[in-house]
Amino acid sequence: MLGGGVGREMPLVVKKARAASLWDMNDKEYIDCTSQAWSVNVGHCHPAVMAAVSEQLQNFTHIRTSFDTVPKLLLAKKLSELGPGRLKKVAYSLTGSDANEGAMKLAMRNRPGDMFVALWDGYYGRTLATLNMSWPHPNNRFSAWGGPKIRVPQAYCYRCPFGLSHPSCALECVRFAKESILKNAAEPPVALMMEPIQGSGGMIDFPADYYPAMRKMCDELGMLLIWDEIQTGFGRVGDWFAANIYNTTPDIMIIGKGLGGGFPMFGILAREDLKSFEPGDHSFTFAHFPVSMAAARASIQVIEEENLLERSRRIGKLFSDALNAMKDKYELIGDVRGPGLMIGIELVKNKVTKEPAREEAHAFVNEGLKRGVIFGESKYLRLGNVVKIKPPLVISEAQVERVLEVFEEITRSLTT
CATH class of the missing domain: 3.90.1150.10 (Aspartate Aminotransferase, domain 1)
Incomplete structure (x- = not known):
C-alpha cells in the first residue's frame, strides 16, 4: 500500500x-x-441505513453537481431544519478537509482579505490549506505551506498557558486572543476557525462562558466565526450539535462524519444572509453523491426514532461517572x-x-x-x-x- x-x-x-x-x-x-x-x-x-442505500442504488448512483436530485433536496431541507439559529444554507462535500476549505472560501466571499485566525491544537484536515490552519505537527513538512493566519491559545483549562484557573482567570485567553489579533492584523481577519471541542488536539473542551466570549470578540472585530462540528455533530455530544449545548451559533458550520451513517457525507451550514458561492467556487465531481445522501437522511431518522441524543447523554454519563x-x-x-x-x-x-x-x-x-x-x-x-x-x-x-x-x-x- x-x-x-x-x-x-x-x-x-x-x-x-x-x-x-x-x-x-x-x-x-x-x-x-x-x-x-x-x-x-x-x-x-444499521439496517435502516442499509435499506435506504439499497433503494437508492436501484434509482441512480451518480448525477453531477449541476443537476438537482431528490436525495439532494430532501437532505438539504432536513439539514436546514436541524441547523442552529440562522444556519439555513447548505453546501455538500465528501471529506472534512474539502468542507473546511469550502467554509474558508465562503468566508472570503463575505469578508475582504485572506487572513484567518486559528486556535492552538486545532485540526481541520490534511489538504494543504487545512494543514496550514491546523496546529503544525513536527513531522509534517506540508504544514508550513499556505496563506496568512494568526494562532491564539485556546481555553485549555487543565493546562492553562497563562498558569491561571477558571473562573478567576476572567478568560485571559480571550483577552489575549483579541489583543494578538489587533496587533498582528492590519485589517480585520476573515474569520476565526475553531472546533467547539478539539478532537485530534487532545479531546479538549472549553468552559461554557468561553464560547459566547469568542462569539462576542468576533462580532466586535468584524470577523466571521466558523465552527468545525465534524466530530461533535449528530448526537456525539448528546445533542444535534455542540452549538446547541453551548448556546453559541457560528456564522458557518462544517458537518460530517456521524452524518453519513458510515458513508462519506460532509457539508457546510451557513447563515441565510451570507452571500452564497459563485458558480465554480467549490464543486467536485462526486460532491453530491446521492447514495451518501440517502444514507445521511436515514441516519438522521434513526437518531430521531431511536432517541439517540438522549441515549448519548445517558450512556456518556455512565462512562464519565x-x-x-x-x-x-x-x-x-x-x-x-x-x-x-x-x-x-x-x-x-x-x-x-x-x-x-x-x-x-x-x-x-x-x-x-x-x-x-x-x-x-x-x-x-x-x-x-x-x-x-x-x-x-x-x-x-x-x-x-x-x-x-x-x-x-x-x-x-x-x-x-
Whole structure:
C-alpha cells in the first residue's frame, strides 16, 4: 500500500462490523470505542441505513453537481431544519478537509482579505490549506505551506498557558486572543476557525462562558466565526450539535462524519444572509453523491426514532461517572472530559506536575486490543497522552460495563 493514512496500522484485519462491534479474520469480536474515526454514530451497518442505500442504488448512483436530485433536496431541507439559529444554507462535500476549505472560501466571499485566525491544537484536515490552519505537527513538512493566519491559545483549562484557573482567570485567553489579533492584523481577519471541542488536539473542551466570549470578540472585530462540528455533530455530544449545548451559533458550520451513517457525507451550514458561492467556487465531481445522501437522511431518522441524543447523554454519563471515580483512585488518570459520548481521558505520570504519560496512552490501545476493546489515542501534536472513548451511540450497557472493566484492568496494570 502507498500509505498516507493518519496514525499507525492497526494489527488486525476487519472481516465484519455490526452496531458497536467489529470481528477479525479469526472471528474475534472487538467493542469499537472509536466509531471508526468517530463516523458511525448510529452503529455499523444499521439496517435502516442499509435499506435506504439499497433503494437508492436501484434509482441512480451518480448525477453531477449541476443537476438537482431528490436525495439532494430532501437532505438539504432536513439539514436546514436541524441547523442552529440562522444556519439555513447548505453546501455538500465528501471529506472534512474539502468542507473546511469550502467554509474558508465562503468566508472570503463575505469578508475582504485572506487572513484567518486559528486556535492552538486545532485540526481541520490534511489538504494543504487545512494543514496550514491546523496546529503544525513536527513531522509534517506540508504544514508550513499556505496563506496568512494568526494562532491564539485556546481555553485549555487543565493546562492553562497563562498558569491561571477558571473562573478567576476572567478568560485571559480571550483577552489575549483579541489583543494578538489587533496587533498582528492590519485589517480585520476573515474569520476565526475553531472546533467547539478539539478532537485530534487532545479531546479538549472549553468552559461554557468561553464560547459566547469568542462569539462576542468576533462580532466586535468584524470577523466571521466558523465552527468545525465534524466530530461533535449528530448526537456525539448528546445533542444535534455542540452549538446547541453551548448556546453559541457560528456564522458557518462544517458537518460530517456521524452524518453519513458510515458513508462519506460532509457539508457546510451557513447563515441565510451570507452571500452564497459563485458558480465554480467549490464543486467536485462526486460532491453530491446521492447514495451518501440517502444514507445521511436515514441516519438522521434513526437518531430521531431511536432517541439517540438522549441515549448519548445517558450512556456518556455512565462512562464519565465511572471514569471520574477511577480518577480518584489512580494517579495515572489526570483528567476526564467531554460531554455525551465524546470522552477523553488525559493520562499523566504525576497529578501535580501533569507530566504527559505518552507511553501509557499508547499501551492502552495495544492492551485494549488484546482484551477485545478498541480505544482511540490522541497522537496528534506534542502530547499524545489522551485515550479516547467515542463509541457508536447504540453501544449496549453490557458493552459499556465491559469497556470500563477493561479500562480499569489496564489502568491498574500500568500503575503497579
